[in-house]
Amino acid sequence: MSVAEILAIIQLHPREFMGIFKSGKFDPRLLESDLRQIREYYFLKGFFDAEVTLERQEFSQELTQLRLVISIDEGPRYQIGQVEFDFTETPLFTSEELREVMTVDHGSEWDGEQIKNDAEAIRQLFSDNAFIDATVNPTVIYPLEGNDVTLKYVISQGSKVSVGEIDIRGNRSTKDEVIRRQLEIYPGEEFRPSQIQDSLSNLYRLQYFNQIRPYFDSSGAAGDRPVVFELSEGSTGRALFGVGYSTSTGILGNIAIEKKNFDIQDWPTSLSDLPGSFTGAGQRLILEAQPGTEYSRYRLQFFEPYLSGSDNSLKVSAFRSVLLRSNYTEDRNSAGITLGRLFDREEKLRGEIGFRVEGVTVENISSTAPSVITDSAGKTPVNALDFRFDWDRRVFRPDVGAVNGWNFESTYSRSGGFLGGDLDINKVDLSYGWFKTVFQETDEMRHVFAFKTSLGYAHDYDDTDFIPIFERYFLGGPRSLRGFDYRGAGPTEDGVEIGGTVRHYGSLDYTWPLLENSMRGTVFADFGNLSEDINNFEFDEYRLGVGGGVILYVPLFGQRLPISITWTEAILKQDSDETREFSFDLGWVLR
Incomplete structure (x- = not known):
């Protein structure tokens, strides 16, 4: 065993940095505890014959310092000669099946921590088959000679529950x-x-x-x-009145009412009954007004996930957004209805089909605007069918979000054709996310690694011969590619972003708790590419941003106000890209 390993498990340490980090004070009780801790650690690691003694204590001439000399005779490290299983009842599993969940076997050096973990893995195997009272106790049988011991697991599986x-x-x-x-x-x-x-x-x-x-x-x-x-x-209703700021979309006002556990049939019987009304049926209602200096949106949405107690769902929505760019203004009005069905509750397979009617106006176009903007001028009616498939196997925990598992989502949108409208395009969007808890202190205090990726493709057909500016994909900003300005990565014309028809982006994120779950740290790498045409999608044009930051959750009016502060360096970029190292987002986001 190394000296560093031993120093890591004891409590007595020399004085460090004027006693700020470690006082260096001597306590005889801690000395006895440390000697015992060292013996137990050696035993845990298979040094069953190790002897740990205090050899001597040396005082300085001033009697202000003490040097402790600990003598350790490690002896041999024992190995596992064979592994046996002792069942108190007729076994549910064979020895071979139990060995499949173990990490140690004959020939392995004795490691008490791994053996304890293996015992828990065996117990979990029984528990997952309804034998939740099963006990697994590892014991050691010493040899008469040599250093090979027998590891025996005594297993009592109990009865099914x-x-x-x-x-x-x-x-x-x-x-x-x-x-x-x-x-x-x-x-x-x-x-x-x-x-x-x-x-x-x-x-x-x-x-x-x-x-x-x-x-x-x-x-x-x-x-x-x-x-x-x-x-x-908890509180399932939110009435938000405030101001938010994002480096990607500017200053945003926020007036929103969100009810996540809404009940459209729970009307109040009196004024005093109003605070507890409209609650309890699991529906969702959003009323939102978000005026801003660069981007504004207004939304009304009602969602019933289990229509009349069935696995069918209903969503009704109305939406308006106004985007102010230096070369044009985009005003979008939309209304739609979506029917869905949960096909498998255990696998969380859900499909949806929706119909929406939109009117998109592009106006206030500057004389120097690119052709894709001028060709999109005027009001364009859009009628579309949206087909969505979602397969969600994520595991969630409060405040942290997804901590394990994965999700896959695909959407196919068809505009025009037999649906009418002035726009004939097909769009396909695919996204995948994978989440893994790397380390956890408690159930909520988790270190989580996440991989996310998204692919989108738009194609025109029939009477439409190009993808207008308001249906194109864009790349850049905190929601797609950090380290770049909002819409700052991708094709440009005369220095103006014109978007593209093929987009791929993703991220690798590692987050961990800094102050319980009021503050989380994050390091990440974002990557992506955007092309005006699928035939010109080049792999050597991928962008890469690497950075880190913190996410704060500040209590405000009974809610948790998220504040995201990140710093990103654009490692790979193109000459026409606009980068942004610092990103600050403050305010609620209703999805």
Whole structure:
């Protein structure tokens, strides 16, 4: 064992940096504790014969300093000669199946930490098959001679456990059915802890609850365990009045009402009943007005995820946005209705088909504007069908968001043709995200790695011979490619961004808690490319931005105000790109 390893596990240390980091004070009780800790550490690592003693104590002449000399006789490190399994009942798994989840085997050096982890992996294997009371105890059998020991796992698998009655508690406003349809466990089924975790993820995804605590009720017959979900409801309504700022879109006013657990049938019976009304059915309502100096938007949206208690959904929306650019103004008005269906609750497979009607006006065009802008001038009616498929296997935790799993989303939009309107184009958008908890201190205090990528392609047909400026893809800014200005990466004409018809971008992100979950650190690498034509999409034109920053969540009027501060260096860029190292975003974003 190295000296650094030993110093890392003891409490007594020399004085460092004027005693600020380590005081250097001697405590006889800590000395005894450290000697014991060193012996236990050596035993844990397989040095069963190690001897650790205090050889001597040397005082300085002034009697102000003490030098401790610890003698360590490591002895041999024992190896695992063979692995045995001792079952107290007829085994559910063979020895070969158990070895598949283990990391140590015969020939491995003894490592108590790995052996403990293997014991937990074996126990989890039984638990995932409804033997949740299974116990796995590793023991060591010493040889009469030599350094090869026998590792024996004594396994008591117990009896299978089934789910009894499921009780929901603490839901003062949310209807039982809204909660139960998110659960992955059902009475009478074999109990599996993984289904509890999936249920928690589904409930946290709703963002209705501050805390969720599942546990067994003490009542119930043997082998039949009632399960309780104890909930603490959070605020599901937000009335936001404020001002936000983004380096990509300028100053934004914000007047918004968002109700995530809306109930359109829960009308108040009196004025005093108003604060608790319209709550509990799991619907979503958004009323938003966001006027800004460069970009403004206004939105009304109602979403019913389980129409009449079925797996069908309904979304109705109206939208207006105004984009002010130096060379033109884009004014978009839109209304639409979308029907969807949840095909598989466990796999979270959802499909949607929507119809929207839009009117897009491009005006205030400067005399030096590129041809793609001048050719898009005037008002263009757009009628479109949107087909969307979503497969979401992410695991969510409060405040952190997605912590494990993946999601895939595809959208096909067809405008014009038999639908009418003046625009005939097809658009295909694909996106994928993968999330992994690398390390966790608690269930919410997690270090999370994320990979995200998105691909989009637009193509004209019939009477349309080009993609207008308002249907093109753009690249750059905090939502697509950090390190570059908003729409600052991609094709240009006379120094003006003209967008493209093919876009690919993605990111690698690592985030971790700095101050519980009120502040998270982030390091990232963003990459992407945008081309005016698919035949001119060149891999050597990819952009790359690398950076880091912090995300703050500041309590304000009962809500959490997100503030994102990042610094990004554009490592790969093109001559026409506009870069931005510093990015600051303040304000709520309603998606």
